[in-house]
Amino acid sequence: MSVAIENFVKAIYKNGKRNNNDTKPGNIAKELGISNAAATDMAKNLATKDLLKYQKYKPLELTDKGTKMALSVIRKHRLWEALLFKLFDMSLHDIHREAELLEHQTSDLLAEKISEYLGNPKFDPHGDPIPNANGEITTSDTSISLSNANEGKSYTISRLMSDDKEFFEFCAQNGLKYGNTLVVSKQFTNNKMTQILINNNTILLNQDFTSIIYVNENN
Amino acid sequence: MSVAIENFVKAIYKNGKRNNNDTKPGNIAKELGISNAAATDMAKNLATKDLLKYQKYKPLELTDKGTKMALSVIRKHRLWEALLFKLFDMSLHDIHREAELLEHQTSDLLAEKISEYLGNPKFDPHGDPIPNANGEITTSDTSISLSNANEGKSYTISRLMSDDKEFFEFCAQNGLKYGNTLVVSKQFTNNKMTQILINNNTILLNQDFTSIIYVNENN
DNA sequence: AAACTTTTTTAAGTTTACTTAAATATTTAT
DNA sequence: ATAAATATTTAAGTAAACTTAAAAAAGTTT
Structure with a gap:
């Protein structure tokens, strides 16, 4: 294929x-x-x-066959992202670009070796879930879009769901990184804009961005 | 391209x-x-x-342009072999097969990152030289083909120049590995067969194999 | 519901990287 | 040196993955 x-x-x-x-x-x-x-x-x-x-x-x-193929490619993509992220100092966008090509030239054996080496991770550096070899996905059901988050609460970033270069650059510049903590300081009308506190900085996000950033509430 | x-x-x-x-x-x-x-x-x-x-x-x-392209592909191939060899427990033949595909989907940036990560190695796990980013190759001029080696002398394996699965399997089974030491115990008529001592075992090699194994004399 | 816009489909054509078969040139053997 | 064998080239054709242009269907607006 x-x-x-x-x-x-x-x-x-x-x-x-x-x-x-x-x-x-x-x-x-x-x-x-x-x-x-x-x-x-x-x-x-x-x-x-x-x-x-x-x-x-x-x-x-x-079909089931088609879905299986899609998940296999996505698995390889995300495993490559996780590996390149661990080994090399490269931007998430560059990593994504490389993975986009490597994903198609990776045997199941190699995918397994990468997965093993990384300790069979369930998420890649964007927080996207990595399907296992059978195409099963672990989804963190508790995570919500940042546009639906509540004022005054603290959250952990669980996913940056995008392929967009500008978005990644913005994230890199503002400490928006998988696993980092933020506090929602203000939600504006209809959640069109969100003000957050992260790394002691206040930043303002529009809905394009808050809708693709997923978070888990901290307890 | x-x-x-x-x-x-x-x-x-x-x-x-x-x-x-x-x-x-x-x-x-x-x-x-x-x-x-x-x-x-x-x-x-x-x-x-x-x-x-x-x-x-x-x-x-x-042409110069064609040579440059070839060296760039070879560089990427050998860097991948070196990386996969370092990270994963895979046979040299499997590693070769993966590298054969990955070499075409690797940006110059990623090649540089791999090279850096490995400490800019000059040789891959077969002992094949890795061209640098400018297409320059370091060749160990002192190495000779095992078929031209001398009886009674000790050598270090400096290169296993092949893509052949059977050859690699034979090497793996008999301790023929880049960097290992062997002693030539007997050269038969016209160097058609060579008897060597390696890892306390005596093995007999025909010219198909001795001509693609390169060695450096130990002093 | 008719008119307009948008999307999907069909049809015809292109490029890349092959194939097989036949013609032609080169190499080898006598 | 000539015949026979081998390799290279030419010619014609194929499959995959596209393209553009036109026709047909679906969706939207008033």
Whole structure:
């Protein structure tokens, strides 16, 4: 199975997990930077390989086989991120970029070796869960989006759910890092803006950012 | 530049460095497991990209640009081998196989990080020299092929120059490892067979193997 | 509900990296 | 030196993964 196929299946899986939940070809095409026509073509092709169910004009639905493939690629991606993060001094964005390529050239054996070496971690440096070799995911159910956090409470950052360079740079500059502690000092109307205290600094976040930062309340 | 191109250029470089020195399309084709016609096609294509000089029926010659590309790929391959060897308990053959894929998906930045992490090593676990970022290679000029070694003398293994699974398995079983010491106990007619002492065992090697094992004389 | 916009699909075409088969050149053996 | 064997090249064709343009369906607005 090719890189194009792995990325396609992964994009469907990821879009399926998001709020919008739109897995129609056009959305997948946008995600992958290819034309809508190419996405439709690929969808038909993958249907014959039993990786997804294709019905004209309907959202694409991964089969069990397709889901398994997506999770295998995601597992490899996150294991690479965890390994590169541990070994090298590189920005999260650079690490993400490297993992995006390495994930497709990694045997199951190597993935196991990486996992073992890291002590079979359940989360990568963004706090994204690492599926195990059977495709099972541990999700920390207690974590909430920072936009839903409460004023005056203290939280631990459990996930930075993004691939965006600017976001990572902002995080790096402001101490927003997996495992760090913050206090919500003020939530503005409709949680459109959130003021937080972190590393003795006060910072103001808009909803684009607070919606992709996940936290667990400290007790 | 594609994986196919990187592998093509690498195959020419490697064949050029070997005794036979035959870089005609057919030889490269055999190395890569593609048809002669495909190799001729690719050669013409790469000539337009200034990676090699192509003249009908003549051996292929890499340009400076082509040589640089080959060395960059080889550098990444050997850095990966060194890293995987250090971190994981995997056979040299498995490590080679993984590196064969990873080498094409490694940014120069990541290569530098790996190199740094390993202390900028000059040799990989087979004893193959690792080109530096400028494509310069350190070669240990004092090393000779085991088939040219002298009876009764002691040597240190400096290189196991092969990609072959059976060879690596044989090496692993018999203590033939980069850095290990052996004594040549007998050279048979025309060096066709060599008897050596290693780890208190006597083993007999044919020329297929002694010609790809390189050693340095101990003083 | 009709009109407009957007999305999806179909159709036709491109590029890369191959393939096989046949023609041609080179190399080897006698 | 010529014939036979081998290797290289040319030609034609294929599959994967795209593209653009046009047609068709779906969704949105008034």
